[in-house]
Amino acid sequence: MDKIKEAADLILKSKKVFALTGAGISTDSGIPDFRSSTGYYSKMDPALALSKDRLLNHPEIFYKEGYKILEDLNDQEPNGGHKALAKLEKLGYLSGIITQNIDNLHAKAGSKNIYEVHGETRGTHCMKCGKEYPFAVMREKVEKGEIPPKCDECGGTIRPNVVMFGDMMPDDFERGARELDNTDTLIVVGSSLTVSPVNFLPNYVDHLIIINNDPTPMDRQADVVIHENSTIVLQEILKEIESRK
Template sequence: MIKNYNEKIEVAAKLIISSKKSFALTGAGISTESGIPDFRSETGYYQKMDPISALSRDVLLKNPKRFYSEGYKILEDLNDKRPNMGHIALAELERLKLLSGVITQNIDNLHAKAGSERMYEVHGETRGIHCINCGKSYDFSVMKAKVEKNEIPPKCDNCGGTLRPNVVMFGDMMPDDFQRAVMELETTELLIVVGSSLTVSPVNFLPRYVDRLIIINSTPTPEDRNADLVFHEQAGDTLKDIVTEVKNINGI
């Protein structure tokens, strides 16, 4: 068993280089280094509010004042965050043609900000909003401006329908991105899991679609025993070191 950190970095880099097709699967742990608390830890968002009320479709539609005083505050907070070394490293692997894309549980937009081009955002995103009546899309800033003017719930300028964020809330169906991600993994050899506890369904089943698995997470996951390599380290530093080793091996 490989125990030395530097040796594991070298093996991870070689796995990525030799893989015919690789994807990353990211969770909240990759974004904590950008100042975003995760949702379930002792310091996470859900310790301050009930998630079923905070980010619920039912509450959004039936009790919008509560939604915009709780769940919306989380979404608004995410828009001001910046990507960290982990996001940047994955975008670099994609640029080097060694990563086919990113599947993310996160709604913080940080992969897009870091330069990742191929993303499957299986829990949605907070860049945009849409009307639940006519489907017209707007930038998130439109919702922010309306809420600041105390227009609750915000209404569509086109038809007067209710606007909602492009996030998957409790009570929503999984988006098309999830099925697209599953289809991608059916032909993927290596999955790099970063910052996910792999305890939230149905995303926690995705590692079972691949033959090779690297897990980078600060705490153990249920899939650690099935992984080729496991790093219980900070995501940013680990991914940065892997990219550096990839470049060293390839003489870049």
């Protein structure tokens, strides 16, 4: 496919390449994306289900709805797309990943330099004393009916390390944005590029590769646009790059 070769050409001639990933890269891992007709939010309002207000003021509802999404994400495994990006980083062609995803799959696939701009579901922390716990501890407490789950040290409320609606963006967002200041090419994978402030990040770079099933608002500005399955496309790009070594 010519577009695969074009993408590989651009990656190989760039001094610094980063990836920006959204929910679409994880659908082949069995995770429905967040905004399609079959996605997580087709049955609930995300601004409520995963909101800071509901977490703090209506925990009994949060742990029936929003928490179930986080629990599901915590149990999935990376697919060939995640692994292809990890291999590109290992080979020195990719400097890192900025991800909107909270599913931990880039880390599980072996990627090292990851900026999780919406948080992650590996851990939790006490909102009072800051003590950190693995997600499994929260799960155990919730299964025992401890809602909201409490800190063993100070009795404060334990919450997931996920950016809820109403939360401030984490340091990873600013750090990731700074990485793009001297990045030549950004590979956007599986993102609709409709969620702020992440959708502004492609404006930081000179060259764009967009891999997404559906059109995005940035398609016109991209050097290469591929509207196909991201797992297959990333594996093909990796294969093309490896064939030129």
